[in-house]
Amino acid sequence: MNTTTGASPEDLRNRLVDAIVKEDTIGVRDARVDTAMRTVPRHAFLPDAPLEEAYANKSVTIKENPDVDALPLSCASQPDVVHFMLVQLAVREGDNVFEIGAGTGYNAALLKYLTGPSGHVTTCDIDPDVTAYARRMLDANGYGDVRVVTRDGALGAPESSPYDRVIAAVGMWDLPGTWWDQLAVGGRLVVPLRWRGLSRSVAFRREETRMRSDSVKMCGFLPVIGQDGERNNYIDDNRLVRLYWDQDQDIAPELLRDSLSRSKSVAWTNATVGPVESFDGVWLRLSATERQTCRITVNPAAMEVGLHRPASPALSPALVEGDSIAYLTLERTAENPDGEPRFRLGAVGYGPAGTDLAERICTQIHAWSPARTAEPVLTAYPADTPDSDLTDGAVIDRPSVRLVITY
Structure with missing residues (x-):
């Protein structure tokens, strides 16, 4: 009552x-x-x-x-x-x-x-x-x-x-x-x-x-029952770091088992955000430009033993290629130490291709920064639509639909 x-x-x-x-x-x-x-x-x-x-x-x-x-x-x-x-x-x-x-x-x-x-x-x-x-x-x-x-x-x-x-x-x-x-x-x-x-x-x-x-x-919603195209798995033996990806992506979490124990490469940009300012558009741009975009979730215990902090430990964008991974990160700037904090955005990479992946994330940070509220256009076509009839953009195929993401 x-x-x-x-x-x-x-x-x-x-x-x-x-x-x-x-x-x-x-x-x-x-x-x-x-x-x-x-x-x-x-x-x-x-x-x-x-x-x-x-x-x-x-x-x-x-x-x-x-x-x-x-x-x-x-x-x-x-x-x-x-x-x-x-x-x-x-x-x-x-x-x-x-x-x-x-x-x-x-x-x-x-x-x-x-x-x-x-x-x-x-x-x-x-x-x-x-x-x-x-x-x-x-x-x-x-x-x-x-x-x-x-x-x-x-x-x-x-x-x-x-x-x-x-x-x-x-x-x-x-x-x-x-x-x-x-x-x-x-x-x-x-x-x-x-x-x-x-x-x-x-x-x-x-x-x-x-x-x-x-x-x-x-937004965030409970997933519908019956659609099982999303995959997830841990990429470390301690089960502290988890990836989420789609079935059409060539991602094998077992190849990443040793990647986080290797030396890391950190790349920074000049783009900064305030404590409540969204940087979510970086993820959207990555999904429109990088086929291997996925999500990383990190338990705080992983950072306590040395893993570089993702921008949002609960859900941050990542890129994966073979045995290498990079993800979005941030750090507080030294400017205005007594004022509202600012955080600069960058990326950290692990594995042989980690440096390249981190730089590619930074490329999309640079693209996002001057147009932070810009939204992509998603165009959905029936699954049997030929490539020649699709608009330009990144194509994501699903059983019932072909999605094209365009900026």
Whole structure:
């Protein structure tokens, strides 16, 4: 049962939306989304959470994973992420919308508010416990006209198609062909897409023979069940350093077992960032230029025994070739020791090709620095599209789609 010791749910809801709007993480506004989030009661879809938690800007787990080392099976997404993905989706009154990942039912309720009385919303999830929960919450809060189905989201819901808008609330490694068939030409797809170890909310506009992005924003979502194209493994005997890569990449972690014990090569640039300034665009540029871009995750214990610190130990971009590896790093500059700290960006390499890999990362730091907010364009084509019909850029092949990343 929701309880509170102070503000009303309405006040808490307005404070949350005010904070999200003030932060403005994507630089695009939609007043209708603001109104929806001020109106639909998130706490009513999280009856076991205290009011303050329901209106905190954080995700809330609704179904734990029996594997204690694994991610939860279902969550209520972080509100600011919900907000900017709905802005990306640009729902209109009367739209027919399909959602993959039912969660608590809260996002479907927001979608129904945005589509209005003449619109239609279908939400689905592969887990019957999740859809049962969403159904109960939607019915209890006056959204009985939202359709809830239990199935693999990759199958879509052809019985209610074509859709004007499709949104996924789970991380996708591939874009199923069924979504192409069920999304109307001119419609929009917003999906947390995973490639080269990173995850971004990509807003696509459906064209006749392709889908082309007009918004690419940072996000993190639980991966969808059933897509297993991502790989990961440790590259040290102490299991402190882990790589994440895609199945189409020629990466063999066993070749890197001895690389981190060899001498290192550090290369620096003149690009600097403040303590809360994002350097995430470097990773995006690497994914558009270097086929062997992947992700490295380092346990703090590895740095205690001498490993050079990655820029972000939890997730940093890396390049791997054979028995060599390099990754993004940073260090505090000596300038303004009494002012706000600045950190210069560089790369550290290990193995025979480590120096070259580090320099290649620095090349992309230099490309990113003068245009730090620039976003790549992702163009998606059906998997059988010949090379001659693709736009210029880095091509990443998936079972159902060919992605082209272009700056």
